[in-house]
Amino acid sequence: MIEVRDLDIRGRLDAHILGGVSVDLEPGQTLAAVGGSGSGKTTLGLALLGFIRPGMRMVGGEVRFQGQDMFGLSEAELRRLRRESIAYLPQNPASTLTPTMRVEDLVEERRLAKSEPTQELLELVNLPSDHSFRRRFPHQLSIGQQQRVAMARAIANQPSLLILDEPTSSIDPTTQRLMLSLVERLRDEQAAATLLISHDLASVARMADEVIVLRSGEVVERGAARHVLDSPDHAYSKALVAASPDIAVDEPAAVPDATEPAPVLEVRRLSVRFNLGRGRGRRTIRAAQDVAFNLASGETLALIGRSGSGKSTIARALVGLHPPDAGELRLDGSPIPARLRSRDQTQRAAIQLVPQNPEESFNPRRSVGDGILRSIRHTRGLGGSTATDRLAQLLDQVQLDPALARRRPHELSGGEQQRAAIARALAAEPKILVCDEITTALDTIVQRQIIDLLKRIQNETSISLLFITHDLALAHEFAHRVGVLDEGKLVEIASMAEFVRDPQAAESRELLDSAVSLSRTLAARQLEEDEYRAVAAS
Amino acid sequence: MTSLAGQDILAIGEQRARTARLSPMTVALSALLLAVLFIALFGPLIAPHGRGEVTSLPFDPEVGVFGTEHLGRDVLSRILHGGRPIVIIPIVATALATLIGGVLGVAAAALRRDDVIMRVMDVFAVIPSILVALVLFHRFGAQHWVLALAVIIASIPFTTRYARAAAFPIIHSGYVEQARMIGEAAPTILVRDVLPNLVRPLLADAGLRFIGAIYLVAAAGFLGFGPPPPSTDWGSMISENIGGAGLNPWATIAPSVVVLLLTIPVNLLADRFARQVAR
Numbered sequence: 001m002i003e004v005r006d007l008d009i010r011g012r013l014d015a016h017i018l019g020g021v022s023v024d025l026e027p028g029q030t031l032a033a034v035g036g037s038g039s040g041k042t043t044l045g046l047a048l049l050g051f052i053r054p055g056m057r058m059v060g061g062e063v064r065f066q067g068q069d070m071f072g073l074s075e076a077e078l079r080r081l082r083r084e085s086i087a088y089l090p091q092n093p094a095s096t097l098t099p100t101m102r103v104e105d106l107v108e109e110r111r112l113a114k115s116e117p118t119q120e121l122l123e124l125v126n127l128p129s130d131h132s133f134r135r136r137f138p139h140q141l142s143i144g145q146q147q148r149v150a151m152a153r154a155i156a157n158q159p160s161l162l163i164l165d166e167p168t169s170s171i172d173p174t175t176q177r178l179m180l181s182l183v184e185r186l187r188d189e190q191a192a193a194t195l196l197i198s199h200d201l202a203s204v205a206r207m208a209d210e211v212i213v214l215r216s217g218e219v220v221e222r223g224a225a226r227h228v229l230d231s232p233d234h235a236y237s238k239a240l241v242a243a244s245p246d247i248a249v250d251e252p253a254a255v256p257d258a259t260e261p262a263p264v265l266e267v268r269r270l271s272v273r274f275n276l277g278r279g280r281g282r283r284t285i286r287a288a289q290d291v292a293f294n295l296a297s298g299e300t301l302a303l304i305g306r307s308g309s310g311k312s313t314i315a316r317a318l319v320g321l322h323p324p325d326a327g328e329l330r331l332d333g334s335p336i337p338a339r340l341r342s343r344d345q346t347q348r349a350a351i352q353l354v355p356q357n358p359e360e361s362f363n364p365r366r367s368v369g370d371g372i373l374r375s376i377r378h379t380r381g382l383g384g385s386t387a388t389d390r391l392a393q394l395l396d397q398v399q400l401d402p403a404l405a406r407r408r409p410h411e412l413s414g415g416e417q418q419r420a421a422i423a424r425a426l427a428a429e430p431k432i433l434v435c436d437e438i439t440t441a442l443d444t445i446v447q448r449q450i451i452d453l454l455k456r457i458q459n460e461t462s463i464s465l466l467f468i469t470h471d472l473a474l475a476h477e478f479a480h481r482v483g484v485l486d487e488g489k490l491v492e493i494a495s496m497a498e499f500v501r502d503p504q505a506a507e508s509r510e511l512l513d514s515a516v517s518l519s520r521t522l523a524a525r526q527l528e529e530d531e532y533r534a535v536a537a538s
Numbered sequence: 539m540t541s542l543a544g545q546d547i548l549a550i551g552e553q554r555a556r557t558a559r560l561s562p563m564t565v566a567l568s569a570l571l572l573a574v575l576f577i578a579l580f581g582p583l584i585a586p587h588g589r590g591e592v593t594s595l596p597f598d599p600e601v602g603v604f605g606t607e608h609l610g611r612d613v614l615s616r617i618l619h620g621g622r623p624i625v626i627i628p629i630v631a632t633a634l635a636t637l638i639g640g641v642l643g644v645a646a647a648a649l650r651r652d653d654v655i656m657r658v659m660d661v662f663a664v665i666p667s668i669l670v671a672l673v674l675f676h677r678f679g680a681q682h683w684v685l686a687l688a689v690i691i692a693s694i695p696f697t698t699r700y701a702r703a704a705a706f707p708i709i710h711s712g713y714v715e716q717a718r719m720i721g722e723a724a725p726t727i728l729v730r731d732v733l734p735n736l737v738r739p740l741l742a743d744a745g746l747r748f749i750g751a752i753y754l755v756a757a758a759g760f761l762g763f764g765p766p767p768p769s770t771d772w773g774s775m776i777s778e779n780i781g782g783a784g785l786n787p788w789a790t791i792a793p794s795v796v797v798l799l800l801t802i803p804v805n806l807l808a809d810r811f812a813r814q815v816a817r
Contacts, residue, residue, distance in 0.1 A: 319719055340718060348721045361712035365734045371716070378720045428720060 001027050001193055002048060002161060007061035009043055009052060009217075017043050017056055018217040027160065027191040030183070032208035032225065034199060034240065036443035037414065040217040041197045045163045048195060049088055050078045065161065084112060087159035091166040093150035097138040103127075103149055104134035110156035125152045126178060143307070144175055155182055162186060162194045168203045172306050176514070180207060199443045201244040205229050205521040213237045230522055241518065243448040245473035247500070248517040262333060263294035264431050264464050265318075265351070270327030272313050272488075287313035288324070289488045295432060298462035302475035302496070304511060305485030311468045312356070314485075315436040318466070319353045331431070349379040352425035356437040358417035362409035368420040369395075369405030372427055379428035394423040397460075398453060415446035422453065434466045439474060451478055472515040476500065484508045564810060571803040574796065578621025585618035587611070590768030597785035604788035607779045611768075613789050617796060620770040624759075625800070627682055628751030631689035636701075636744045639694050643701025644732065647709050656702065659695040667692030667754055671763070680763040688758075689751045697740075697747060704739040708732050738811070745808025749801045756797055772797050 002025035009018040018040045025031050033041045046053060047063055050070035063070040065081065073081070082088075090096060097106055107118045115121070122129040125148040138146055154162070162183060168176050186192040198204050204211060208225040213236060221234040232238045272288040287310040295301055305311050316322040318329065320340035329336050336347045355361045362371045372394060376387045395402050398419040404412055405420065412420065418438055425433055435454070439447040455478055458465060469475050475482060476496060483493040484507055491505035503509045586602070587593055592610040599605035604613035642659070646652035671688035678684045708714065709732060717727045758764065759773025770778075772793040779789035 321715060321719070340721075343721075345721055348719065353719060355712055355716075357712060361716050363713040363731050363735070366730075371713070374717075374722075375720050378722060424716070 001025060001066055002195075003062075003064040004044075004047070005062050005064075007044070007047060007063065008059040009040075009047065009056050010059050011056045016217045018047070020061065021214075021217070021219055022061075023212065023219075025161075025193045025195065027193055028187050029210065030187065030194040030196060030208045031210045031212065032196040032198060032204040033212050033214055034201065034204055035214035036199065036240075036445055038216070039214040041214055042165055043217075044214070045088075045165050045195055045197050048161065048163055049082060049086060083110075084157055085159055086161045086163070087154040087157065088163045089150065089154050089165065089167055093154075093167075093171075094138070094143055094146035096150050096153070097146055099138050101137070102134065103136050103138075103141070106138075106149055107152050107156055110153045112157050115156050115158060121152045121156055122149075124155070125149070125182070127152070144172060147171055147175055148178070151179060151182060155186060158190050158192075159186070160190060160192050162192050163197070164194065165197045166199070167196070168198065168200050176203070183207065199240075200516065201229055201241060201444070202246075202516040202518045202521045205518055205525065213240065226522060226525065229518060239445055243444040244516070244518050245444075245447075245471065245477060246517050246519055247473040247476050247512075247515040248520045251477070264297050264332060265295040265466075266328075266330035266333075267291060267293050267295075267318070268328040268330070270314065270317060270324050270329075272310070272317050272322060272324045274313070286488050288317065291327070291485075291488075291490045293483055293490065293493055295464045295466060297431070297464055298458065299481065300458065300465040300467055300479045302467045302469060302479035302482045303485060304469060304472055304475060304482060305507075306470055306511075308487075309485040310488040311470075311485055312436055313488075315353060315434045315466070315468050318432075318434055319351050320348070321353075345379065349428040350431045352428050352430035352433055354418070354421050354425050354433060354435045354438050356440060358414075358421035358438075359409045359412075361421055362417070364409060366408070367406050368409050368412065368417070368424075369402070371409075372405070372420065372424045375424050375427040390427070394426055397426065397457065398423040413446075414442050415449060418442065418446075418450055419453065422450075422457075426457070430463065432464045432466060434468070436468045437470070439469065439471070447474065454478070472511050473517065476515070484511065564807065567803040567807050570799065571807065574621075574800045574803070575625060577618065577796070578625040578800070581618030581621050585615040587615040589616060589619035589770060591615070597779075597782035597789065599786040599788065604792045605786040607775065607786070607789045608782055613775075613779075613786075613792055616770055616775060617772065617793055620772050620775055620793070621796070623682060623685075623765055623771045624752060624755050624773065624797070627686050627755050628689065628748050631686040632693065632744050632748045632751050634686075635690045635693035635697050635747060636740055638690070639697025639699075640701045640736070640740055642694070642698040643703075644705045644709075644728075644736070646698065646702040647705035652702070655698070659698045662691070663695035663699070665692075667750070668757055668761075671754060671758055672761075675758070675763050680758070680765070682765070685755055685758055685763075689754055692754065693747050693750065697743065700743045701736070701740060704743075705732065705736055708735050738814075742808055742812035745804055745811060748808075749805055752797065752801055752804075 002023070004021060004023040006020045006022055007018050008020055011017045021040070021044060023031065023044070033044055035041050043053065043056065048065070050063065050073060052058055058071060070078070101109070104118055107121055111118065116124070118134070119129040122134070127133065127145060127148050138149070141149065164183070167179055171179065183194055187194065194207070196204060196207055205225060211223065211225045211228040212219050213221040213228065213234065215236045221228060221232060221237045228237060229241060232241055270288055270291040271286070274285040274287050291314060293301065303311050303314065313322060317324045320338065320343055323338045329338065331347060331350055337343050340348065362368050369391060373387055373391050376382050376390050380390070382390055391405070392402065395405055400416060400419045400423060404416055409417060439450055442450065451474065454465060457463060467475060467479055479496055481494065482496050482499050484491050484505060486505070486507040492499070492503065492508045494504070499508065500512065503512050590611065593612045594601040594606045594610050596606060596608050596610045598610070602612045602614055607613050607616060642655055646655040667688065670692050671685065674684050674688050714727055714731050717731055755771065756773030759771045760777040762777065764771050764774030775793040776790050783790050
């Protein structure tokens with residue numbers, strides 16, 4: 001149904017984005033394109049829509065959809081195809097909703113004569129279908145609801161081709177399961193073909209029949225999903241599979257010495273509130289309520305929770321960016337002020353934040369090395385050649401090429417930016433490093449490198465890490481202890497080994513169940529197929 | 539432990555020079571703009587006749603390049619004499635308006651409760667600029683500084699609003715937060731992080747503001763609030779000669795075209811600059 005032949009797409013300076021990619025996709029089949037960032041996955045997905053991003057151009061090859069050459073069609077014919085036969089869900093599905101349109105109009109817009117009524121479409125994605133809900137605007141819905149409306153839109157035209165671009169990266173486990181069942185339904189009822197673009201190998205293992213592994217725009221391996229993910233042949237595929245965190249395989253990190261040292265950081269009954277809006281629409285959100293934990297020297301504590309559980313707010317409260325309403329912070333046994341302004345230089349240096357978005361944390365008009373130097377000079381009072389020596393030492397510690405440190409933040413890759421941000425945090429010689437979702441934007445291989453880097457730094461310096469993430473599988477293999485956040489409350493805190501063996505809170509069990517495990521997913525699929533074969537044989 | 543040359547690491551502290559890539563269009567527009575600015579500023583030195591010198595009968599199209607105007611003076615010479623106010627007043631006024639608006643806007647963005655500044659600006663924003671100018675002329679007479687003041691008063695609400703919008707994301711950016719976290723003082727953050735990132739968007743806005751100022755100066759001239767005779771400006775020339783458009787159309791067309799030749803390149807260049815900033 002879809003035939004891609006030798007697709008060659010180039011970007012600026014004639015750089016290969018896709019270099020001769022060929023793909024076949026049959027009705028009812030799910031093909032997954034996996035690979036790191038910059039491998040050309042998204043460009044391939046968009047090419048199936050007959051779209052090439054500005055700044056890129058197609059040099060050769062063709063894309064055929066139901067026999068028609070997509071790039072030979074007129075703009076009007078392309079629009080008709082996209083409206084009637086194709087559905088595309090981008091990384092952040094909620095962003096596809098026009099903010100000034102009501103729920104029912106958003107869904108209605110995508111319906112065709114053959115489609116189910118709007119009401120049924122909403123019910124299919126587990127949304128209320130009553131009048132008052134249908135009249136709402138996107139901003140009156142939760143993120144999860146927005147994502148579901150986007151899904152209802154995607155299935156409204158009963159597409160024969162479904163393109164999912166990193167669907168699981170921003171979606172919580174429940175919504176993920178829903179999306180999965182919708183894809184299966186489309187496949188079974190419409191014989192829809194699906195292209196799944198992802199670097200989350202576990203979700204690929206769950207959904208895909210075939211897998212292609214892309215690297216720098218070239219297919220380095222292709223084959224049945226189970227084969228490629230279980231016993232990959234190409235070195236890059238092996239690296240991808242090895243880097244993918246797996247809660248069922250990896251051993252949890254051992255808790256350091258049982259000789260309980262005095263905690264470096266004590267957090268006591270921390271409560272943080274947010275005020276949203278002003279005047280009549282003003283709402284108060286309790287982002288953290290009575291959160292309490294200790295952090296020992298050389299220890300890694302993972303704070304885990306889904307989006308909106310208050311993880312980042314706690315990080316910001318610790319470094320003093322968001323003063324809490326109540327609670328106390330103690331550093332080495334003595335209380336420290338809540339506000340950044342009231343803390344002294346030693347207290348500020350002691351707790352350093354590595355932010356979620358490293359690029360945005362460097363001044364775009366200065367080099368990243370300059371940003372690190374600034375922290376060295378200001379927090380340690382070093383100057384001249386002592387400061388530059390220290391910079392060289394830090395760059396070496398985070399394994400960042402000094403030539404890259406002369407560049408501006410946007411000229412670095414995501415992994416390099418994150419190394420620079422870690423170097424800057426280390427420049428203050430902190431006791432505690434607060435890492436706020438620092439691996440979220442990175443692909444699995446780079447993710448792995450950053451984790452290894454943090455582990456090594458911890459071994460060398462016995463720094464304490466507060467590792468904030470929503471990825472339990474990743475935290476599992478390097479955090480000593482784990483705290484689970486649910487709507488601003490710390491519902492459980494335990495050693496990682498104990499937590500995995502016997503989770504106490506409902507939220508913990510939910511997180512553990514949905515934690516990524518490639519091996520478990522593969523085994524489950526194997527089991528399913530065996531059963532199917534047994535039934536077929538009898 | 540380090541494999542670096544000492545100079546390499548020292549160079550990190552400095553900013554890399556950015557090589558600007560100029561498109562042919564940008565070069566052409568800049569050249570045109572510079573030519574018009576040159577005419578405006580140095581025109582009086584190259585004018586064939588004095589600004590008050592009568593060379594022929596009124597509206598005689600045969601004399602000189604563009605003929606004569608309503609009092610029989612040479613149109614080309616009057617154009618060469620009449621450029622200074624229409625260029626200098628908008629430049630000075632726009633620069634001051636951007637500076638004042640920039641300060642107010644950054645203050646508004648940095649303060650939690652910025653309602654006071656912005657609501658006052660909103661009140662001023664609804665007053666038409668030409669009205670401000672006419673009231674001031676009535677009180678102080680049609681002088682150059684009054685015109686400049688009118689432009690400044692009319693522009694500040696908009697430059698402030700723009701500067702606030704441009705400064706807000708910078709002040710709340712990750713890099714300013716980082717600087718705060720290591721305890722840098724507010725003035726240092728302002729100079730190192732906020733201003734360098736604010737300059738380009740403010741310049742792009744100033745370009746568009748400059749055109750508004752030119753129109754206001756031209757409009758004032760057209761309405762009879764130009765400089766006292768025999769000195770002139772391009773706006774006044776258009777209104778003085780519009781009655782004789784049938785006899786010598788050049789007397790109105792020529793000054794109109796020069797105004798366009800000034801505003802169009804500024805407009806396009808500011809647009810290009812704004813697009814670069816947005817990228």
